[in-house]
Amino acid sequence: MDAYSAKYIGRVAVQKAANDIQQLPHMLRDLFLSFYRSTDRRPERVVYYRDGLSEGRFYDVLQTEMRALRKTFKMLSDDYNPPVTFVVVNKRHHMRAFPVNAGDADKKGNVVPGTVIDTGVVSPHRFDFFLYGHSGIQGTSVPCHYTVLHDENGMSADDLQRLTYHLGYTFSRCTRSVSFATPAYYAGRARFFLYEGSSDTASMSTATSNSSTAGRARFFLYEGSSDTASMSTATSNSSTFDFAGLHKNMLDCMFYV
Incomplete structure (x- = not known):
């Protein structure tokens, strides 16, 4: 939403278990309009980072969500x-x-941030790469695996890898780079506020250790909500409650940070 690629907005919706994002066209339309209002111009290029897919679903989801983008x-x-x-x-x-050489490691003995592996252990049939986006604080650093399923921008491997790595430095909660692309990281954070079963274990432990703070944050996500305790119960089973959408005061702010 800004020239520094630092401001983001998000949209959250509830759906039944599926790989496809069922309300994607309307959510994207809202985001594109917000971008236009913020910058007075339309996006000239789109780089779409998609998390949460198994390899067997790659091309089904690609076709479905590319149609949603075109729509x-x-x-x-x-x-x-x-x-x-x-x-x-x-x-x-x-x-x-x-x-291999100690001089090529960081202080923890891990691969240095920005290291890309795109030969040898990657697919011979697709454009994919492993990227070490951050310096591990504890234990062995784990790279993120990126697979490019469709590219109309004609980006070179170096350009896309550089963009993805640099996006890791725009995560506003951290003064270092993070392990994977910030847009996907923020999407996971937004999901955490909707569903308590998120895999973001670090955030989960923080939220559960201060339930009143987590409850207040969750409370403001729902229009017409009247009881924080009941809201917390409802979010534990997303298939059984009626999600009214983000509160109007939360639409264009980074509540998930």
């Missing part, structure tokens, strides 16, 4: 059709790398 563009204007680069973000894998 969104038509909803905005008949002559609007920016190029799209579709990147899958995968944090759950078993690949680890270690520096």
